[in-house]
Amino acid sequence: MSGALRVQVGQLARRSVLRTLRQPAQIVPALVFPLFLLAVNSGGLKDATNLPGFPTDSYLTFALAVPFMQGALFSVMNTGTDLARDIETGFLNRLALTPLRGAALLSGLLAGSVVLGVVQAATYLTVGLVAGAELAAGAGGALVIVALSVTITVAFGTIGLFAALRTGSGEAVQGLFPLFFVFLFLSSMALPLELLQTDWFHAVASANPISYLLEAFRSLLIEGWDAGALALGFGIAAAILAIGMFAASTALKTRLVRT
Amino acid sequence: MTAETGERAGIEAEGLVRDFKNGPRAVDGIDLRVASGEIYGFLGPNGAGKSTTVLMLTTLLPPTAGTARVAGFDIAAEGPKVRSAIGAALQEAALDPLLSGREHMRLQTALHGLARDERARRSDELLARVGLSEAAERKVGGYSGGMKRRLDLALALVHRPRILFLDEPTTGLDIQSRTALWDEVAGLAANEGVTVFLTTQYLEEADALADRVGIIDHGRIVAEGTPAELKAEIGRPTVEAVPRDPADQERVAEVLSPFGEKTGATRRTGASVRLEGGESQLADVVRALDAEAIAIEQLQLHAPSLDDVFLAKTGRSLEGAGEEEAEADSEEMEAVEA
Numbered sequence: 001m002s003g004a005l006r007v008q009v010g011q012l013a014r015r016s017v018l019r020t021l022r023q024p025a026q027i028v029p030a031l032v033f034p035l036f037l038l039a040v041n042s043g044g045l046k047d048a049t050n051l052p053g054f055p056t057d058s059y060l061t062f063a064l065a066v067p068f069m070q071g072a073l074f075s076v077m078n079t080g081t082d083l084a085r086d087i088e089t090g091f092l093n094r095l096a097l098t099p100l101r102g103a104a105l106l107s108g109l110l111a112g113s114v115v116l117g118v119v120q121a122a123t124y125l126t127v128g129l130v131a132g133a134e135l136a137a138g139a140g141g142a143l144v145i146v147a148l149s150v151t152i153t154v155a156f157g158t159i160g161l162f163a164a165l166r167t168g169s170g171e172a173v174q175g176l177f178p179l180f181f182v183f184l185f186l187s188s189m190a191l192p193l194e195l196l197q198t199d200w201f202h203a204v205a206s207a208n209p210i211s212y213l214l215e216a217f218r219s220l221l222i223e224g225w226d227a228g229a230l231a232l233g234f235g236i237a238a239a240i241l242a243i244g245m246f247a248a249s250t251a252l253k254t255r256l257v258r259t
Numbered sequence: 260m261t262a263e264t265g266e267r268a269g270i271e272a273e274g275l276v277r278d279f280k281n282g283p284r285a286v287d288g289i290d291l292r293v294a295s296g297e298i299y300g301f302l303g304p305n306g307a308g309k310s311t312t313v314l315m316l317t318t319l320l321p322p323t324a325g326t327a328r329v330a331g332f333d334i335a336a337e338g339p340k341v342r343s344a345i346g347a348a349l350q351e352a353a354l355d356p357l358l359s360g361r362e363h364m365r366l367q368t369a370l371h372g373l374a375r376d377e378r379a380r381r382s383d384e385l386l387a388r389v390g391l392s393e394a395a396e397r398k399v400g401g402y403s404g405g406m407k408r409r410l411d412l413a414l415a416l417v418h419r420p421r422i423l424f425l426d427e428p429t430t431g432l433d434i435q436s437r438t439a440l441w442d443e444v445a446g447l448a449a450n451e452g453v454t455v456f457l458t459t460q461y462l463e464e465a466d467a468l469a470d471r472v473g474i475i476d477h478g479r480i481v482a483e484g485t486p487a488e489l490k491a492e493i494g495r496p497t498v499e500a501v502p503r504d505p506a507d508q509e510r511v512a513e514v515l516s517p518f519g520e521k522t523g524a525t526r527r528t529g530a531s532v533r534l535e536g537g538e539s540q541l542a543d544v545v546r547a548l549d550a551e552a553i554a555i556e557q558l559q560l561h562a563p564s565l566d567d568v569f570l571a572k573t574g575r576s577l578e579g580a581g582e583e584e585a586e587a588d589s590e591e592m593e594a595v596e597a
Contacts (some may be wrong), residue, residue, distance in 0.1 A: 004372060012368040015358065022357045060442055090353030093319055094414070097342055098370035168264075258318050 005104055012100075012108020019082060020112035030074035030116060031123050034067035038128070041066070041190070042207025049197055056134070056222045064128040065187055065217035068149045069210060071120035072084040073180045075153040077112045080160025080173035083109055087168040087255065104251045106245065110157050117153030121146040134221065144230070151237040152213055156180075165251035188209040209236045268331030269293040269454045270316060270422065275325035277311050277478075287478035288325065291503040293456060293471075295421075298448045300469025301458040302565065308478035309458035310350050313426045316456065317347045330422050346420035350427050352411040357399030360391050360410050363399065364417070370416040385413040389443065396575055405436025412443060422454040423447065429464060441468050462565045474569055481572040490563040492571075495537055497522050497561045498544055501529035503554040511555075514547050526557070533567075 019028060043061040049059050054228045056062050088093045095105065125135075125145055135141055187210040188196070196202040205211050216233020219226035270293040277286040286308040293299040301309050314320035318330055318338040330344035354363060364382035373381060386395050389409035399407065408428055415423060425444065425500045429437040445468060447453040459465055463473045466486045474482040474489075482489055498518070502511050506530040512521070512530035519535040534540045541560055548555055561567070569575070 007369050007372075011366050015355070015362070015366055018362070019357050086355075088431070089355075090349055090351060091355060093349055094367075095370065096319060097317065097345075097347055098367070099339065099343070100370050101374060171408045257321060258342070 004099070005101060008100055008104035009107045009111075012104060013111030016109050016112035017115050020067050020078070020116055026074075026078045027116065027119065030071055030078070030120055034070035034120075034124065035127055037070065038063055038067050038124075042131075045190060048191060049243070051187075051191075053192070053195055055192060055218070058132065058134060058220035059098070060128065060131060061133040061221050062192075062218065064124070064133045064221055066184075067124040067128075068121060068152065068217055069184055069189075069214060071124065072117070072149070072152040072156045073177065073184065074120075075116060075157045076160040076163075076180060077174055077177050078116065078160070079109060079113050080162075080164040080176070081170045082112070083161055083164035084168060084170040084173050087164065092256070096256050096258050098171065102249060102256065106158075106161060106248055106252065108159060110154050113154050113157035114150055117150035118146060120153065121149035124149075136222055136224040137220040141225070145217060145220055148213075148216055148230075148233055148237065149199045151234065151241065155237045155241035155244055158241060159246050161248040162244060162251050165248060165255045168255070183208060183210055188214055208239070266330070266378050269295045269297065270299070270327070270329050272312075272316070272327035273325055275312065275315060275327055277308075277315060277320065278323045284478055286315070286322075289459070289475070289478070289480055291480065291483070293454060293472055295454050296452045297470045298455040298457060298468055299463060300465035300472040301456065301475060302460070302462070302465045302569075303458075303470055303475035304460055307475045309460075309475055310426055311478075312475070313347070313349065313456070313458055314422050316397045317345060317349075317424055318342055345422045345424060346415035346418070346421060347424040348408070348411040348415045348426065348428055349424075350430075352404075352407040354399045354402075354407055358400060359396050359398055360386060360402070361395040362460045363410060363414060364395075367414045369414070373418070381417060382431060385416055387415045390439075403436075405432050405439070408432060408436065408440060409443075412440065416447075416453070422456065425455065425457045427458055427460065428472060429461065432508060437464070444468060466565055472565065474565070474572060476569070476573045481566055486565060488570045492568065495519070495535065496563060497531050497533045497567065498541060499526070499529050499531040499543070499557075499559045499561065500548060500555055501526045501557040503556040507553050510551060510553055511548070514551055514553065515544065518544055518547075522567070523575065529557070538563070 009017070038060075042063045045063070046059040048054060049057050049062075086095075125142055129135060137144065160173055163176055167173065186201070186204050187208045188205050193202065193205055193211060196205055213231045213236055216229050219229035270291065272289055272291045275286055276284065277288040278284050289308075289312060291299075301312065303309050311320065315322045316327055316334060318341050319333050321335060329341045332340040332344065334341055349391050358366070361382060364386060366380060368378035368381055383392070386392050389412055391406060391410055391413065394406060396400065399410065402410065412425075414426070428444070429440055432440070441464070444455055444457065448455050457468065469486065471483065471485050472489060473480045482492075486491070498515070500511050500515060502508060508528050508530060515530050515532045518540055519532040522531045540559060545558070
């Protein structure tokens with residue numbers, strides 16, 4: 001990375017982090033809402049552990065994977081809304097008048113997602129463990145959970161960037177949130193894939209990449225170290241990141257039509 | 260077009276056009292030439308094409324047709340070189356309400372590639388220059404409109420540009436803030452030789468600040484020259500009479516008609532003519548109205564203004580022309596939708 005590019009990424013990352021930290025309305029819901037759902041689900045669905053083949057006796061441990069995904073969904077909204085606001089206010093034009101490179105802009109904007117991802121993952125894991133969840137992979141597993149959570153958060157953040165660049169509208173970006181929530185519900189969120197008895201639901205959940213992201217978290221929480229599940233989880237997150245970054249870069253070229 | 264290059268180059272445009280999909284032609288063949296160190300006022304109502312022209316000249320919007328060189332560089336082929344030579348404060352100060360003034364300066368100086376030790380020095384210097392040193396650590400969300408505009412100007416000057424584009428820099432500001440900004444802009448041109456391209460819808464701003472003025476309407480420059488030249492072109496003053504009873508408007512117009520060419524009155528119930536014989540005819544006008552026993556609520560003699568120039572060239576008064584544009588655009592859109 002050239003010196004100028006490093007400075008640009010660093011400065012925009014700094015701005016992104018400052019913006020994130022100065023907007024409690026971005027951080028608090030992303031922390032509280034998933035934990036609230038975790039409490040509700042782990043209390044209401046705990047009898048599911050009696051199903052033959054359920055992988056653990058603790059539904060809390062099983063359900064603890066879900067907040068990491070829900071937190072990542074907030075990243076779509078936060079990152080995308082921030083960029084959409086820059087477009088709406090003309091701040092993006094200000095940046096476009098500098099020698100700023102597109103890669104620096106996108107990378108810098110995602111820095112806020114990294115910070116939010118770390119804070120979210122650490123909070124969910126700490127609260128979950130305090131509440132009685134198990135972590136079969138131990139301390140090393142905790143670090144991998146944080147790393148996977150940040151990767152997914154950043155990957156989903158690129159989708160927010162793409163939506164913002166395509167639409168230029170904060171409302172349009174926020175409109176994606178329910179859609180992503182539907183994707184989450186159509187996954188192995190509540191039950192393991194193999195216990196989903198309804199054919200269509202099983203087929204949809206099996207094709208839904210979110211199921212495999214959830215399984216990667218669960219492998220560390222319930223089983224210990226499962227290289228296959230982790231490779232699949234990190235692989236899917238990396239693929240979403242690559243596709244999202246490509247789409248956002250392409251959309252940025254259309255949005256920034258500077259000569 | 261013969262292009263000047265280097266430090267002395269200003270702005271040159273020839274046949275600049277910008278079309279928008281499903282919309283009217285925003286800029287319709289603009290030719291202009293702004294000399295180095297000159298303050299050029301681009302005057303016109305809302306929707307006339309001022310901002311679109313600025314976006315093209317600052318390389319943020321490619322022209323549909325035509326060519327332009329800014330600081331000696333082609334806006335279509337040499338965008339990065341143009342951007343390194345210009346500063347711009349675009350319409351409505353584009354600032355981040357969550358960052359402080361100093362954080363804006365830090366970001367802007369770094370993105371423009373200033374050396375690390377120069378960034379703080381340049382930031383301090385510019386913040387002091389625009390009178391924001393004390394407010395530098397406050398978040399911009401708490402700034403007044405004038406403070407935002409001054410910060411916007413400081414940000415545009417970070418890399419010592421040779422040409423400065425200001426898109427309606429004083430819209431919405433109070434008189435004091437407006438005057439302070441005028442002084443700063445005038446100082447930039449006079450003391451540092453910065454070329455200033457300023458769009459405005461305020462007649463007095465163009466009159467007070469610009470060395471030359473281009474009047475734009477419907478995407479075309481309809482008049483160009485120094486404010487004095489443009490006013491001299493119109494030459495004669497206008498007299499406007501507003502009857503106490505609006506029903507007398509036609510009678511007033513009849514009485515005034517022998518004195519000169521009819522012009523648009525600033526009041527809806529008034530009538531106005533350009534006096535063929537100059538100010539000395541005012542007394543005759545009063546006598547004629549009195550002879551017809553028309554009760555007059557207001558009688559005004561207007562010296563030629565840039566608004567008269569706009570009126571003479573377009574048949575409309577600049578004041579309110581923007582609203583007409585907006586209404587026309589809205590009707591056009593409705594027609595398209597229907």
